[in-house]
Structure formats: C-alpha cells, structure tokens
Amino acid sequence: MPAPWITYRPELKVLDCTIRDGGLVNNHHFDDDFVRALYQTCAAAGIDYMEIGYRNSKKIFAPGKHGKWMFCEEDDIRRIIGDEPPGVKLSVMIDAGKSDWRTDIPPKSQSIVDMVRVAFYAHQVSEAVEMIKHAADCGYEVSANLMAVSRNTETEIDQVLELLVETPAQVLVVVDSFGSLYMEQVELLVKKYLAFARPKGKEVGIHTHNNQQLAFANTIEAIIHGASRLDASMGGLGRGAGNCPMELLLGFLRNPKFKIRYVYEFLEKYIEPLRQKWEWGPYPQYYITGQLNLHPRAAIEARSSDRKNCYVEFYDRVSTDI
C-alpha cells in the first residue's frame, strides 16, 4: 500500500538548525568551510531557512571558549555567506536572559539576517515579549520559541500564548526540548497553538528532539495537524539525541522543490566525519530522560563518561529525579 498522498502543501517551510542546535554539541566550533557548504546545500536542496547560530551575549559566554556561531557577528556571516547567491533566508536565535539583544540586534538594513528567533522558558515570557517587539521594530521576521513546553501545564501554556499572540511574532513554535512528547501530545499542542495563532494570521512551527526516536514522527504529526514551519538538521545533528533528520523530513515532503540528493551529499562529506569527533543521536540514556521528561543534561554527561554503557546505574540515578 503506497503512501495515500502524492500532493503537497506549498505553505510548508523548512528551517535547517544544524549549526544552531548542533552548536550545542561542539560548542559552536564549526569551521567556515562547513558552514559555507551547508549554506550551499540548503540552497540547492530547496530549504527555506538556515539558522546560522545564536546571537548571545559575549559577557555571559566567553568568545575564546565558545565558537563564533554562539555570537553570529554580521562580519562572520558576511565573510562566509555574503558572496553566495541569495535564496536561503538566514535566521539567528537569541536566548532570553543570555543575549544583549538591545544592543546586538541592529536595524535590518544593516544586517544580512532575515529572521530572529526568540527562545525562552515560560517564566521568561515578559522579557521574550520585549525581545520580540524589539526584533520586529528592527525590521526582522520574528519567531517565538517557548522551550521545554513538556514541563509546562496547560494553564501556563495558555498564559504564554495569550501574551504571544499580541506581539508581532509571525511564528509560534512548539518546542520539545527534552524529546519527551508523544505524538498525541504534539497533536494537542499544535491544535492549541493554532487556536491562538490562526485568528491573528500567525503560523505554528515544530522543533523536536530525538530522545525517544520520535523527532521525525512528531514532526510529521505536527504537519498533519497544521504546523507549517518545520525544523530539521543534517543527520539530526543537535543537542543530545539530536533533532529531526533533514534527510527523513525531505523524504516525506512531496514538494518537488526539495532535492534530497544534495542532503545525502552533505551527510557523506561533512556529517559522517563529525561522528568521529562528537556523539549525538538517540542512545538509551536519552530514552530514559525522554521517558521521564527530564532535561538531557545528565544523559549528555553520562554519554561522555567512561560509563556510557552502564544503563541501569543511570536509570537508577535519574528515575529518582522526576
């Protein structure tokens, strides 16, 4: 029984978050060649946005310690991408509480960046609203990304959404930071976000983590229920268990503008070599933190220790942390 759909929804837009979320694996130390090749791949593959990193505070994060894609200075972006033909929109993420957004987000006329994504936890929503207004006033497209929504109650989420719909953010993203959501929860959340977003002409997005091998499935589920902004990364490169793999997402989407072959080319040349240096992907420790709806911090630590295969010890330790 072949797939029961052969058409596509033209409004679906894909954002590559390889550098931004993958930067949480290698502390943002991607070399210029990698970033340029990724941009060229996104352009050739028909990907709509590329998130090139964070624009976070140099006071909080020491530039010597963190790679340059923690800061995404305009000069760095232009040096690498400025000469490439346009076609892929560029995005940067700013973190509530960790970015000097009042001074580091210049007017759009001075920037090569197209979109600013504002990442925040529920208790930071008041700052997030200011960040969104500032970025929109500066002339950027703006996305509001409430992180770790799996840890919020329905009432908290409602309160955040009530505030966000009054801001100029064009996109509200369902973010499963802990990789703990099952598809039924994604359905409920996407429907809730849409109920707030649609009357205001806003779109809903989805950002998943692969702790329970559900990143791709949850992305499909979000699409089915009306999300139109989709995050994915090459080879799933992203914090801990990683994100929805771009190569799986593009294989599912039926829009002929997407050319998956370029993605496989990038995987072969650029992602496979990284696996010799850094680890990401769904391993048992991530299953466990995902099942328990915990931050993956403890799992990341365990995976980088010499007891990475001691699952029971890890299970016993974290299952008391709920």
Place this chain on the structure above:
Amino acid sequence: MPAPWITYRPELKVLDCTIRDGGLVNNHHFDDDFVRALYQTCAAAGIDYMEIGYRNSKKIFAPGKHGKWMFCEEDDIRRIIGDEPPGVKLSVMIDAGKSDWRTDIPPKSQSIVDMVRVAFYAHQVSEAVEMIKHAADCGYEVSANLMAVSRNTETEIDQVLELLVETPAQVLVVVDSFGSLYMEQVELLVKKYLAFARPKGKEVGIHTHNNQQLAFANTIEAIIHGASRLDASMGGLGRGAGNCPMELLLGFLRNPKFKIRYVYEFLEKYIEPLRQKWEWGPYPQYYITGQLNLHPRAAIEARSSDRKNCYVEFYDRVSTDI
C-alpha cells in the same frame, strides 16, 4: 505538559522478537546463554511472548550454515528454557515456501511452544491458509503475518484478509517489512485489519521496522487505533534497520506489570557487546530504501561493504529501482 494518559489497556500483549528477527542479522547464531538470559529478562519484565526463532526447513537451509534458531528444535528449546519457570509464552515462526510445516509442527502435547506465527507474502496466501489450519489443528495459538504489506494494493490486502478471517488464526499482524510506512498508513491498515478481525473475535498486531526511525512511532499509532499485539526487540535488534526497541515500547506502556529496568540490564550486558560484532539500526541507506518502499537487501549489502558511507552512490543506484 505531561502525557495526557496515566492509565493502560490491559489487553495489550507484547511479543519479544529479538531472537527471531535478530537472527536475520547474525544468521541465527545466538549462544545458549544469550537465549536463556533473554527468556529470564522477558519473564522478569512482564513480556507476554518470546519468539525464539524460525522453524524452517533443513532441506532449504543447511543446518551447518545457519544457527539453530533457524530451526527451533524442541530439544534445543527445552535444553535452554525447559528448566526456567514458565510465565512467558513461546512462539516460533514458519515461512510459507521455506518450512516443512506438515512434518515439523508436532501436536501441541509434544511441544513446549505456545504459538505458531505464519509468515507469507500475498501471493502465498493459499499455502498460508493451510499452514494456519494445520497449526491450529495441532493445538497451537496461531498468528497470520502478511509480510511486506507496503507493497500490496488495497484490493490485494482485502482479498488476503477475506481468506484469513475464515481461518482459525486468532491474530492478524500488520507487518511493515520494508520500514516504509508512515503513521497515516499504519492507521489505515490497522483500521482495515480490525474491520475484518473484530467481527470474528480476532485481534490485530503490529510488527514494524525502523528504516525511517518510525518503528516506535508506528507501533504507538497502531496501539492508538486498536492493535493489541505488539512486536518489539531488545535494542531494536532485527534485520537491517531493526525493529521497535523494547525499551522504548515498555517506557510508553503504562501497565505496571512491565518492568523496564530488566530490559536496560539486558541491553547493557547482552546487546551492547553484540554491536561490536554486528550492525543494525537506522542508517541512511535504510532511510533511502524505506522512502522508496524497497526491500532492504541492497541497503544491507551496502552497509556491510567498504562503501558504507557512500550515500549518494547508493541513492543514485537504488532510486532507479522503484
């Protein structure tokens, strides 16, 4: 937002297919210690069935070349499991066209096996019906497993189901041999199987492969739509991209009889060491054959060659095979 369900459906039954489907990875060469430890794990973890292998033909498969779990002789099973306390039902699989089922399936009174699962392709349904009748006449529980259903049309599937509902098979399993089904297709198939099965008092099962990282998601989807017999394997061990990982499935089910800690113990002691010898799991070649709804044969060959990271070459070769 925690999971919206805290209860469980007591009728859900889990079958461990580690030895049977995993035997397709290592040519059925599991040592006795492994099989016994798996049985003990299944018993401790509350798993309902353990499929200990195939009972296929020694005329077709040379015993010297294939491990003993290709044949599952009663003496082998009894030597390993006979002294263990009962609690887990045992299953063997027989393949249409590849088993001497008329002579190799003794009356149940002479066997330690509880269930016989009959695997067949659509064109073999007539033999499958005879196999099912024979196994039921001998006194076993019987399951009918139409393989590679993703390659059949709706009309073909209807014809197979019309025949199966007239047999004594108690379970009809949706089998995604190629790992190519998306959740929406699983929903359609489970509903179709149930429409035939329920009026006859039969149950529906699900057996998934992880080619597109959807084995767990598709198993959840099948549960939601009414499947009650669930296949999974330890660490996802199974042909090619593997099966639904048991550790993910038990983390999702809420029945307190399931004890996931024993599964992590088995993974640590018995599955991790296997990864040094054999490869299984969702790699890009499996993504590609899954997306194209192809048998994983070519992907398995590519993964065992020295060109295992040459994704584009593989993509170019198989994308002309549709």
